Amino acid sequence: MRAIAEAPSKVIITGEHFVVHGAWALAAALPRRVRVEVAPANSFGVSSDRFGEGDDAQLLPVSRVVDAMAREFSVSSSVRVSISSAVPEGAGLGSSAATMVAVAAAYSRLNSLRLGADEIVRFSMVGEQHVHGNPSGIDPNISARGGVLLFRPGSRPRKVALDSSRTLIVSYSGRRRSTKGQINTVARMKQKHPGLFSMLAKGVSSLSLEAADRLREGDMEGLGGLLAVNHAVLDTVGVSNDILDRMVDLCASLGSYGAKLTGAGGGGSVVAVAPEAKEKSIVSGLSARGFETFKVEIPSEGVRSWSKR
């Protein structure tokens, strides 16, 4: 008997970083997924299509999730975990959270634990804290629940229901970065300028609530304007860089309604919204400059799991 789970990657539409400090953020699940298979074994082991066998950076957070669940439910942690991923690492698209969520869901399925999204998120966070230090929890929440969510720590995530799909453009700079380092950069800025930071956090929180309304109403032009403002604020707190600014400017010159960095910044990806007639030229314009770029339809469903003999 084996269990398999697939969990989606994510894009943060607005509010990253400030969400760590209590602001609302808006995120959507993306169709690219991480697949995890868990099977009983003689001892614990992890393999991945990216890292091969037993790479420490992958093994440790995964083993933390499995150990926490094994302890709580008194089940065996001797399992083989096999990971295969269609999500680029370090790209700001939630690859580690999707992995942790899929591990928790597959392990839950293998042991017939029947855990709901809250519990899957709780156990995924054990691995996420190991990887990122002090994450807000937005990444595992969107990966477990799917769809589009307004999220802030300490509140129930709010589902944003869409009457039809919406198109986003996601473009990967090709530069990997560490979320932990980026979170620390923002924490230092907050320490240095607490008054300014609190004002920016309040502004970004209302911006995310408004962005959810614009998205719900299909007002992509209004949403694009908010993305541009959010990018400027992220630049102010030190998480953008030349390459991301260049990509955002390029989206504007190719006719987007607006674009911003998404996720931790310092590399990673940008997200843009555009009139339908411009989407193709934005994707080809960014791709021609060497950035892996794709159109995505949101919403996309959350984690799913099944067993196999």
Ligand code: MEV
């Ligand atoms: C990372 O996807 C989003 C950050 O806001 C960190 C977090 O919320 O955990 C940068």
